[in-house]
Amino acid sequence: MRSHTHNSRAKHAAYRILAAETAIIMVLALLLLLAVDGAAAVSATLGGGAYIIPNALFARYAFRYSAVDSALVAMRWLGIGEVVKLATTAIIFAACFKYLESINILALFSSYAGLLLINVTAMAWQGFGGKSGALLKS
Numbered sequence: 001m002r003s004h005t006h007n008s009r010a011k012h013a014a015y016r017i018l019a020a021e022t023a024i025i026m027v028l029a030l031l032l033l034l035a036v037d038g039a040a041a042v043s044a045t046l047g048g049g050a051y052i053i054p055n056a057l058f059a060r061y062a063f064r065y066s067a068v069d070s071a072l073v074a075m076r077w078l079g080i081g082e083v084v085k086l087a088t089t090a091i092i093f094a095a096c097f098k099y100l101e102s103i104n105i106l107a108l109f110s111s112y113a114g115l116l117l118i119n120v121t122a123m124a125w126q127g128f129g130g131k132s133g134a135l136l137k138s
Contacts, residue, residue, distance in 0.1 A: 011063040017122045018056055021115050025052070028114075032107060043096075043104040047111035050092040055119070058085035 025048030033041035061081025065074045096103060 007063060007066045011059065013126050014059045014063070015056075017119060017126075018052055018059065020122070021048070021118055022052055024118065025049075025111060025115070028111060036104075036107075039102040040104040040107040042100070043107040044111040046092070046096050046100075047108040048115055050089055050096070050108075051112050051115040051119075053092065054085040054088040057088055058082065 025045060028048070029041040029045045032044050058081040061077050061084060064077045064081075096108060
């Protein structure tokens with residue numbers, strides 16, 4: 001029962017982080033629209049989407065089964081989720097370069113990299129188990 005609780009807590013933490021990252025990208029896009037131009041805002045939004053959408057899909061697959069039910073099944077879904085995440089990321093970036101006439105590459109990749117750093121920091125801060133800073137202490 002404890003692992004189910006941990007799995008549920010980790011799932012909620014992952015979705016909270018993704019929701020916060022979505023809000024951050026929306027604020028960044030608005031600031032870029034006001035301060036730079038529409039291409040920078042759209043590029044930052046798509047860079048954020050290239051991070052958020054694949055990671056949301058990954059979370060959906062990764063938390064589909066608990067290791068308590070079956071470690072093999074849980075690992076299989078984790079692997080499937082990782083493949084889906086990588087493929088989706090590649091497809092989004094490819095679509096950006098193929099279909100956008102005006103793209104701000106700095107905004108596109110900076111928003112993606114920024115969310116990657118935010119995610120790593122948020123996971124370290126949350127410690128996967130609800131203990132603040134648990135990853136940093138181990």
